[in-house]
Amino acid sequence: MLPAPLRTLVVHARPGHPTQGLLRAGRLVFPCALGRGGISANKREGDGATPLAAMRILSGYFRDDHFADARKTRLAMRPIGADLGWCEVPDDRNYNRPVRIPYGASHERMKRDDRLYDACLVLGWNVVPRRRSCGSAIFFHLARDGFTPTQGCVAVSARTMARLLPHLSSATVLKVIR
Template sequence: MRARNRTIVVRRAPGAPQRGIVSAGNLRLPCALGRSGTTVRKREGDGATPVATMALMSAWFRPGRMPLPATRLAVRRTRSGRDGWCDAPTHAAYNRPVRLPFPASAESMARDDRLYDFVVVLDWNMRRRGRGLGSAIFLHIARPGYPPTAGCVAVSPTDMLRLAPLLSTRTRLRVER
């Protein structure tokens, strides 16, 4: 991917609204999308991946589960039992990282299922948060067979390692209809 072309494009796969193709430079990678496909009207809990162009903000890495991907993003080490992400729309920390245990609804960043072994935080509803407009929209590791996500974009661990060197805060991820 050349310096002037810093957009990663995600398109739905033909005939499979919960599957997509990630295009980054010469790479074409299969991915999983939300269980409700994609949407231009994202809402908390709808299971859809937002149609949007999102900045890549940072990454989280869980040591000991996969090699650390080579990336130009700031990478934060995930601490088991301590790191979470608030998904409670009425809480002041909505769509923000939090320390567990947390008094409101929050998911653990140290998941047992390996989906968050490497997570890229996307700028969906982050800079200008709107209550209930969706939280924890990430680029993360896919389950084997690419079953749908809760609204994220997910690629295989091998493909994440291939994609990671192209990721920086100057990169944009664009999900198309």
């Protein structure tokens, strides 16, 4: 049983598998995917690492056509449109912020065909203040089959996300530990 609301989610690497993790929510434990670079205390843009940090869940995005359960939460959730992107260029004024696409600088497209962002929560990594090259687009989102590595995010199954969402709020902290 999950407490409502959850104040903390704790994530650590699965022993012997640095790109896979275990996420503890209350007394429950769920498998998760971590970054291809494992967990790092010195997160840098493009390293593929999941930051070793406590990150507040700020808000989220969802695909209404794929993941209606995203509305069952205390978080501020916005639908993902075809024009939503996320800037990943450290020298751009919109680095680590949502942008409207097409956009002149390199960006991630949020409306993905692989459904990883059908439910995508923005973590408070390198948001305030933003530091150039310290990592962008660190999200809590849906995992690929087999929990293959992310680009630095934490990812869970759609079933786990649907189970957690009603218990999450902007006061919830996702804490990545070793």
